[in-house]
Amino acid sequence: MITVDHLTRKYGDFTAVDDVSFVAQPGRVTGFLGPNGAGKTTTMRVMVGLTPATAGQVTIGGHLYRDIPNPGRHVGVLLDASAQHAGRTGREVLTIGARTMGLPDSRVEEMLALVSLSPEESKRRLRNYSLGMRQRLGIAHALLGDPTVLILDEPANGLDPAGIRWMRGLLKGYADRGGTVLLSSHLLNEVELIADEMILIGNGRIVAQGDKQSLLATETVSSLVTSLDNAALAAALQAAGHTVAAAGDGLRVAATTVEVGRAALSAGVVLTDLRVESAGLEDLFLSLTADTQRDTQAAAPAPINAGGAA
């Protein structure tokens, strides 16, 4: 179990992580989701003692990371798969880890097989690895010590679709056996498929958390409706106190489909289409983190003036 307790990390005036609290439970995959620069990595770095907290703390199974003896045996960490010596072979990277943790070298072979790195690939130097291969090696490194807790920063980054599916199965199996898995991502779809629990972070603050159903339940309900007489239907809905707006060929109504159907029945308007507007997690994610998005719909940059006075 990972417990983040009122964690704050400041760099000068900049607050990278702002009073963040959450719990990653054993037996569950917890997804840590947010746009680039939201504070996910900083939070994870504090977890494993690489970055000191300005305030608050993180405990793993009730202990500070630095108080865990031989932490590699209990907590598997992957913070950056590219943070390895470019001149070392993949096998050597795992051997160093295994030796540090006091594991037999046979464990290296097991892990290479687990992440499907062939013997030839394992003898190549890291500078010749693709990002996907580095990621596999990083996952192998995190799993070396057979830990009870996994902390993975963007583990799916660089994996091909088959690799992502493989990792999903691996982590699910891990959680099913009672392990605690915390993984971060800036890609919602990735986390949505794998995580039992989601923590949404933006600008260093947690904006929402819970499982998928409870996150979606907080949304405001709206329906999309198209009829043979939209004007009459809109008037009837407004009379019933609902907000109505034009949307494409039809109307967007801030009401349930049942309420819209009733209004249409009493107004005698024939419906051609009626459905719940399911914004989905993506819209929720974007709306919750809207303040922190880098990419608002800004005007296109002006074309370069080739014949400029300069």
Place this chain on the structure above:
Amino acid sequence: MSAAVAPSGALDFSGTPRVPFSRLVSVEFRKALDTRAGRWLTGTIIALCLIVIVIFALAAPDESTNFDTFLAVSGTTLGYFLPILLIMMVTSEWSQRTGLVTFALEPHRSRVVASKFCAGLLLGVGLIVVAAALAALGTLIAGGDWEIETGLLINGFVVANLIGIVLGFAIGMLLMNTPAAIVTYFIYTLVLPIAVGILAAFQEWFNDLAPWVEFNTAQASLFEGDAMPTGEEFAQLLVTGTIWLLIPFAVGLWRLLRAEPK
């Protein structure tokens, strides 16, 4: 899954001993030699010593082909490059970003630094022994005299190279960046003494001051044969060693223990 999970989510780690220091040292030793850069540098240092010794054995006049001269030759060659090996042991954790893994596997950073220092010392002493063996080889080839001056062996060969080991480690910790540390090292050992030498040659007052302010100039007394450094020379070594070795080492250590590996 090695630790027992209590219903509350608390984990009991008491059954796991912490990583023994000897294991950290052996891993650090391995890391110094398991990359192409580390292996090539070590191999090159030995090869250079060998080449210089052989050339010297064949070319030097008969009266200077003694064991102590060969020791001075291979010791000086080693002395130039050994610190770079130590620099790379420290800086690769930052320049190659392996610190992210190293410091996660052993969160007590002072233990990592201490084990790295011990591993560097082991490696350095190993190379000092190799350099001595090559000097013996040169003496054999040239058929020189085996008589040596103990003072020179200890001061000029062993102590000077041990200082080099500590120096490389200190510069590595201070700068935490491979190219910057190597350039700084060469300025420190090559450019600075020459500059000081030129200045001292033209300015009488500075000539007397130089051994008090410049470490390499002060170390000259280590290479003066059988005579042990005098009290004044010891004092100069102590003063310049504090300025140029102990203070950088302390500041570097302080910096490294606090730095955030990115």
